[in-house]
Amino acid sequence: MARVVVLGAGVSGHTAALYLRKLLPKEHEVVVVNPKPTYNWIPSNIWVGVGKMPAEKVVFDLAPIYRKQGIRFVQAKAFALWPEGDADDATPAVEVEHTSPGRDGEVEKLRYDYVINATGPKLNFGATPGLGPDGGYTLSVCTPDHATEAASRLESLKAALRTGPKTVVIGVGHGTCTCEGAAFEYTFNVEHELREAGVRDNAEIVYLTNENELGDFGVGGMQFEQNGYRTTSQLWTESLFRERGVKAITGAAVTSIEPGVIHYDQLDGSHNDLAYDFAMLLPPFKGNDWKAFDRAGEDITGTVFAPSGFLKVDADYTPRSYDEWSARDWPRTYQNPTYGNVFAVGIAFAPPHQISVPRATPDGVAVAPSPPRTGMPSGTMGKVVAKSIADMILTGAPVPTHGASMSEMAAACVASAGHGFRTGTAAAMTMSPVVPDWEKYPDTGRDLKATKGEIGLSGHWVKRMLHTLFIYKAKGRPGWTWIPE
Numbered sequence: 001m002a003r004v005v006v007l008g009a010g011v012s013g014h015t016a017a018l019y020l021r022k023l024l025p026k027e028h029e030v031v032v033v034n035p036k037p038t039y040n041w042i043p044s045n046i047w048v049g050v051g052k053m054p055a056e057k058v059v060f061d062l063a064p065i066y067r068k069q070g071i072r073f074v075q076a077k078a079f080a081l082w083p084e085g086d087a088d089d090a091t092p093a094v095e096v097e098h099t100s101p102g103r104d105g106e107v108e109k110l111r112y113d114y115v116i117n118a119t120g121p122k123l124n125f126g127a128t129p130g131l132g133p134d135g136g137y138t139l140s141v142c143t144p145d146h147a148t149e150a151a152s153r154l155e156s157l158k159a160a161l162r163t164g165p166k167t168v169v170i171g172v173g174h175g176t177c178t179c180e181g182a183a184f185e186y187t188f189n190v191e192h193e194l195r196e197a198g199v200r201d202n203a204e205i206v207y208l209t210n211e212n213e214l215g216d217f218g219v220g221g222m223q224f225e226q227n228g229y230r231t232t233s234q235l236w237t238e239s240l241f242r243e244r245g246v247k248a249i250t251g252a253a254v255t256s257i258e259p260g261v262i263h264y265d266q267l268d269g270s271h272n273d274l275a276y277d278f279a280m281l282l283p284p285f286k287g288n289d290w291k292a293f294d295r296a297g298e299d300i301t302g303t304v305f306a307p308s309g310f311l312k313v314d315a316d317y318t319p320r321s322y323d324e325w326s327a328r329d330w331p332r333t334y335q336n337p338t339y340g341n342v343f344a345v346g347i348a349f350a351p352p353h354q355i356s357v358p359r360a361t362p363d364g365v366a367v368a369p370s371p372p373r374t375g376m377p378s379g380t381m382g383k384v385v386a387k388s389i390a391d392m393i394l395t396g397a398p399v400p401t402h403g404a405s406m407s408e409m410a411a412a413c414v415a416s417a418g419h420g421f422r423t424g425t426a427a428a429m430t431m432s433p434v435v436p437d438w439e440k441y442p443d444t445g446r447d448l449k450a451t452k453g454e455i456g457l458s459g460h461w462v463k464r465m466l467h468t469l470f471i472y473k474a475k476g477r478p479g480w481t482w483i484p485e
């Protein structure tokens with residue numbers, strides 16, 4: 001009997017757990033650890049954040065799904081890894097603190113044969129003074145609660161706009177943020193809502209980003225062919241902003257926020273102040289606050305985790321200048337190089353380097369978008385790692401048997417630009433691969449046939465359909481494996 005412990009029930013961990021349960025006979029145990037009792041389909045938080053979807057529609061209870069699947073659910077937060085076991089028992093363990101009513105605060109060591117770290121990002125609001133809704137002065141749409149608060153503040157903003165001009169700022173709250181696509185999507189949804197409410201003329205909407213140019217999205221931008229012409233994601237995105245009258249401030253690192261004022265530095269060395277009435281700024285991501293210990297209890301955190309808190313996997317982490325990196329540096333099996341039964345998937349694995357050019361202001365403030373690990377690659381990683389672990393358990397395979405590198409994987413991002421069956425729109429982007437491979441595609445780094453950008457009403461329908469399909473899949477309903485990651 002083997003026990004596989006999956007830490008985190010988000011896109012990558014939940015996918016891994018469902019596949020493990022499907023692939024492993026019942027004598028093997030699959031355990032999922034997650035601090036909240038619910039699953040959140042995060043992409044639809046954007047619609048919660050504009051009041052177009054109630055928070056209940058983007059979450060569901062994990063316990064009944066896991067009970068039905070035969071997965072053991074532990075509502076807890078993992079905080080320490082003991083990959084060699086401890087003085088009492090040589091079986092590897094993960095230390096967790098329970099969060100369920102009745103067991104809140106109780107600490108337990110869960111023994112494992114294999115562990116998958118799928119704990120996603122820690123929302124690092126603390127990196128910028130004044131950032132975030134919990135103790136800061138800005139809004140967020142990263143969790144259903146944050147998004148619900150943003151929606152309520154948007155309602156107040158609509159009322160205030162009836163009385164006079166106001167400034168709306170949406171973007172990222174630190175020079176090293178990722179997930180610019182979500183900020184882009186929220187910008188266009190807010191713009192759409194204000195237009196629908198008849199108050200758009202009084203709103204100055206500013207998109208504040210660490211991207212050096214619009215359309216970078218932390219992946220160095222894209223080139224694609226449209227109607228037989230070659231274009232760039234920069235031109236395409238700039239025209240979307242111009243059409244909607246959204247002003248963009250690029251190459252910016254937010255340094256601090258006070259009530260009503262955002263302070264940011266730019267690459268030209270300028271220090272700037274931006275007054276706002278409504279601001280939604282995404283936080284930078286870091287790994288969770290992990291510790292790792294060897295059998296003797298010595299701290300080996302630096303062996304297992306990168307300084308960012310993300311887990312080291314089979315990437316090439318040799319320090320190199322940006323110009324020297326290669327698509328081959330990216331991991332494909334997500335196995336830790338020191339402990340072969342430890343894996344990390346989704347946002348929790350440590351990327352080897354930036355995809356966008358990292359820059360800094362003359363004062364040394366980083367303006368360096370971090371690499372995104374969006375839903376589709378995260379789900380795919382969960383699936384391939386589950387397949388590898390199942391093979392390792394069932395056939396004794398000595399090494400992972402499945403792989404998927406972000407330098408080979410495609411990603412699709414459908415960024416809604418307004419909700420509504422007839423009035424909605426969405427900007428749909430697909431890229432392959434996510435990490436450009438300049439050896440395979442010397443011209444643009446990506447496959448031009450599979451890298452596209454389109455905008456229209458049909459994109460909105462696709463995005464709405466994906467909401468229903470992905471929640472159906474995450475509930476493990478009949479035929480869930482037919483729905484791709």
Ligand SMILES: Cc1cc2nc3c(=O)[nH]c(=O)nc-3n(C[C@H](O)[C@H](O)[C@H](O)COP(=O)(O)OP(=O)(O)OC[C@H]3O[C@@H](n4cnc5c(N)ncnc54)[C@H](O)[C@@H]3O)c2cc1C
Pocket residue numbers: 007008009010011012013033034035036042043044045046076077078079118119120121141142179182288345346347348373374375376378412413414415
């Ligand atoms: C507002 C927003 C909109 C987005 N829109 C899109 C989109 O349209 N398309 C797209 O492809 N991607 C989108 N993304 C990105 C997408 O949500 C992520 O790529 C995806 O969720 C990453 O999956 P993950 O499993 O790595 O992390 P998550 O889905 O964040 O899951 C991590 C899980 O780990 C749990 N956890 C945290 N700490 C611990 C701990 N210590 N112990 C145990 N469990 C823990 C968390 O509670 C969570 O359940 C969006 C992101 C945001 C913030």
